[in-house]
Amino acid sequence: MNHKLSNFTARGQEWAGYIHRIVEEELEMERRLCESGWYYGKQTNRHNVLDLSGWKLDEFYQLLGSEKVEYEDRSAAKKEKRMICCKEATPRIRMEIRKNTMETQKEFHGVQITCEMPVFFKGVEASYFVEKDCLCRTGQEYMERIRLLADQSRNGLLSFKVGRNNLSEFYYMVLPRLRDVVDVTEADTEEIHEYLPPEVQFMFYLDARDHNISCRLHAKYGEREVSVFDLLDENQDRPLERFRMENKEAEILLITRRLFPEIDVEEDELHCGHDEDLMYSVLEHGVETLLEYGEVQCTQRFRNMNVLRKVKVSVGVSISSGLLNLDITTEDIPREELLDVLKSYRSRKKFYRLKSGDFLKLEDNTLEMLGELMDSMHLSPKDFVKGKMHLPVYRTLYLDKLLKVLLITGSQEERRQKLDEYTSYDVLVTSYDLLKRDIVSYEDKEFLYEIIDEAQYIKNHTTAASKAVKVIKSQFRYAMTGTPIENRLSELWSIFDYLMPGFLYSYEIFKREIETPIVKNGDEDAMKRLQKMTGAFILRRLKSDVLKDLPDKLEEIRYVKMEKPQQKIYDAQVVHMQTQLAEQDDAQFHKNKIQILAELMKLRQICCDPGLCFEDYRNESAKLESCLELIQSAIDGGHKLLLFSQFTTMPEPDRGGCSYPL
Secondary structure (H helix, E strand, C coil), X not given: CCCCHHHCXXXXXXHHHHHHXXXXXXXXXXXXXXXXXXXXXXXXXXXXXXXXXXXXXXXXXXXXXXXXXXXXXXCCCCXXXXXXXXXXXXXXXXXXXXXXXXXXXXXXXXXXXXXXXXXXXXXXXXXXXXXXXXXXXXXXXXXXHXXXXXXXXXXXXXXXXXXXXXHXXXXXXXXXXXXXXXXXXXXXXXXXXXXXXXXXXXXEEEEEECCEEEEEEEEEECCEEEEHHHHHXXXXXXXXXXXXXXXXXXXXXXXXXXXXXXXXXXXXXXXXXXXXXHHHHHHHHHHHHHHCCEEEEECHHHHCCCEECCCCEEEEEEEXXXXXXXXXXXXXXXXXXXXXXXXXXXXXCCEEECCCCCEEECCCHHHXXXXXXXXXXXXXXXXXXXXXXXXXXXXXXXXXXXXXXXXXXXXXXXXXXXXXCHHHCCEEECCHHHHHHHHHHXXXXXXXXXXXXXXXXXXXXXXXXXXXXXXXXXXXXXXXXXXXXXXXXXXXXXXXXXXXXXXXXXXXXXXXXXXXXXXXXXXXXXXHHHHHHHHHHCCCCXXXXXXXXXXXXXXXXXXXXXXXXXXXXXXXXXXXXXXXXXXXXXXXXXXXXXXHHHHHHHHHHHHHCHHHCCCCCCCCCHHHHHHHHHHHHHHHCCCCCCCCCCCCCCCCCCCCCCCCCC
């Protein structure tokens, strides 16, 4: 018979390779044993039998897969050959608990536990057992939960006794962990539970005195409460009461001593030893830790100790008489301790102990801001503690250093690149026009605040600008406008739809229930309803309130970007002029100066509105549209304005639909 590997089927070659690796491993093992002097015999005749364990068992299971293979059951009285398959399964383990009567004695001595389970075979990646002609694989996580039972069993059987003194630990610590994976039945239940002590509950009594925190640890068994402190007494001769769970008490005592390592024998308590780090740990997370193991009771002195998690600081900035006025106020920190707090923060400490006894958690960005403010403004410690400072107005330039501001300007690609780095900055500044162009780039970004100025730009909720600002994801939203919000109620609805979508209902409901009754019928109830809903969210100042603070004159230059049709005409005019100039010599240049100025004037007209040069131009004019928006905004705000234009035909009604009285 030809046994060349190539003569086997592909499946046969897999099995042959598997068997070959097992034989090679066993031969290598025998060789090493011979070399070490532990084995001197000849190669054992295995009668074509291979032991499957470890990796060999794992690989056998994987290799067999959904197929079946013949096996011989030698556990029965009569050997039988059957077909075996593979599957994932969880073994069924039965546990029976009954009282242990110690043969003929009637006194209760504890319980007798018997377990029945399959015989387990250990692989490297899993454990296996045979059930109903199936090689079943069970996961390591399950085996870890029954490891103690499986390791102690013999041929699937396990029997042991739990004495009366250890009954509590078995019922309250061991058995609960097994009930999810073992079928437990209990005989003599009433009698067993008659001798079973109550389950232990731990009590932690916390107190604070003399700049220290202490803890008394008690174990409570039903109505009986005992101190766990006696476990620390090395000279304790008498045994503990029978009902006590010594191992559990020792475990909780060890956990408690991580927070309270010092011992006070006279007071029968543990304490922090005046260690501020330990005291901070107790207040920050220690109480929560203890609550996982029992009940925590605190004295009022302990309750009065706090961990302040956030520094509430406000910085007022104003300018008067050429001076920059800074007013720094803190709610929780006395001014005289503020410098020490900043010093601790810069030393990278986790907390600062205030003179009041409270702890201040030093992981607040507000403290970083205060430190940068002090350094940037070159404030002396004396001035900083005083809180109110008067500085030269030029130091306002230093305030920019406190925030990283990114202007979203430039070409479309430049703006996209800037937005990709938005997390490196504190503030992004853009315009309504650029926002609606770039809105796709904002959809996956989240912000803490979104603030829109000149909110009248979103008064029409159907415009692209209005829709764009509502797409931005932010936790808080603010809107600022100099236009009276009572002008049109639909404008008020649009602003609130940005601030709190749905607060004023959908526009259809708002119009039916509020806007129409107020505008057409003068419904005072509807007006009061609207004022009640919106009043708490509107902060307003009248012109008379701020007149004294208004500057004499305010100039603002606005740059407007041309759209593609307008830009193409402008670029074509530039190329036309360049060509003309390139074809002229010096004499022609001096002769045609007027013509050159006319061409330059045409460039300026194209910038304002290409329609000034080309009667058939019907596309958008960026500058004209921006001008009309400013005019409308001023009119909405009840302002008067004076409009100047170098081109007298620019503001005519047929120039872009301008119908305002100019």
